[in-house]
Amino acid sequence: MILEEVMKFKGVVNLKFADTHAHIHFPKFKNDLDDVINRFKESGGKFLLNIGVNIEDSEIAVKYAKRYGFKAAVGIHPHDSKEVPEDFLERLQKMVADVTVAAIGECGLDYYRDLSPRDVQREVFQSQIDLAAALNIPLVVHIRDAYEDAYEILSSSELPNPPGVIHAFSADEEWALKFVKLGFFIGIGGPVTYPKNHKLRDAVRIVGIKNILTETDCPYLPPQRFRGKRNEPSYIKYVLEELSGIFGKDPKEIGEATLKNALEVFRR
Numbered sequence: 509m510i511l512e513e514v515m516k517f518k519g520v521v522n523l524k525f526a527d528t529h530a531h532i533h534f535p536k537f538k539n540d541l542d543d544v545i546n547r548f549k550e551s552g553g554k555f556l557l558n559i560g561v562n563i564e565d566s567e568i569a570v571k572y573a574k575r576y577g578f579k580a581a582v583g584i585h586p587h588d589s590k591e592v593p594e595d596f597l598e599r600l601q602k603m604v605a606d607v608t609v610a611a612i613g614e615c616g617l618d619y620y621r622d623l624s625p626r627d628v629q630r631e632v633f634q635s636q637i638d639l640a641a642a643l644n645i646p647l648v649v650h651i652r653d654a655y656e657d658a659y660e661i662l663s664s665s666e667l668p669n670p671p672g673v674i675h676a677f678s679a680d681e682e683w684a685l686k687f688v689k690l691g692f693f694i695g696i697g698g699p700v701t702y703p704k705n706h707k708l709r710d711a712v713r714i715v716g717i718k719n720i721l722t723e724t725d726c727p728y729l730p731p732q733r734f735r736g737k738r739n740e741p742s743y744i745k746y747v748l749e750e751l752s753g754i755f756g757k758d759p760k761e762i763g764e765a766t767l768k769n770a771l772e773v774f775r776r
């Protein structure tokens with residue numbers, strides 16, 4: 509083996525990393541979830557935040573997180589905002605009492621698919637921000653084609669400390685810096701590996717590793733080499749590989765730094 513290869517090999521063994529956005533309880537994993545989780549742990553996965561998208565789904569997300577020794581986030585996705593039960597805030601608050609729950613989310617605004625009316629999305633988002641601030645538990649925020657409105661809402665609200673993460677960040681470096689200034693981490697996953705996604709790699713470079721959380725959003729958003737297929741938590745290693753190229757540091761160092769960030773935000 510030539511020296512360069514030895515170095516590369518050394519860089520990828522003994523990885524430690526976090527997946528701060530997964531949906532392991534979704535039906536796509538129902539046939540082989542134990543294998544999926546084993547691959548995650550064997551490849552160096554040390555922390556996983558399993559994310560709910562509505563009340564019932566959040567209850568399931570917590571159950572699965574417990575089963576594998578992970579953490580969970582409970583919340584109402586913008587898509588599900590139009591169908592929230594009247595007592596959704598009380599029910600979220602009740603779930604947060606469980607130490608498995610480390611965040612409120614995913615919540616936010618999605619003007620790309622517009623599956624709930626925008627005024628309803630804003631209202632349900634705002635009430636989850638207020639709940640997170642009152643309970644001082646971080647937010648997992650989903651924003652798609654709604655950066656302007658989401659920023660306006662978040663910047664004029666009281667926020668938990670630390671505020672949380674802008675998950676699957678998809679805007680430019682200017683937006684990234686604005687959210688970092690509010691105290692948010694920037695959630696980076698599969699899309700950073702897409703050849704044409706220079707905009708996202710520029711944003712990553714500008715905010716620096718100290719403001720980044722790694723995530724998959726599995727079963728969605730697989731890295732380039734698995735596009736069109738199911739994503740899974742162990743594929744964080746391909747995200748680390750890409751980040752390693754951007755920052756000129758080895759994947760081991762990137763994995764450890766972003767794991768530390770994750771434990772700092774979701775520290776319950």
Ligand SMILES: [Zn+2]
Nearest residue numbers: 529559614725
């Ligand atoms: Zn998600």
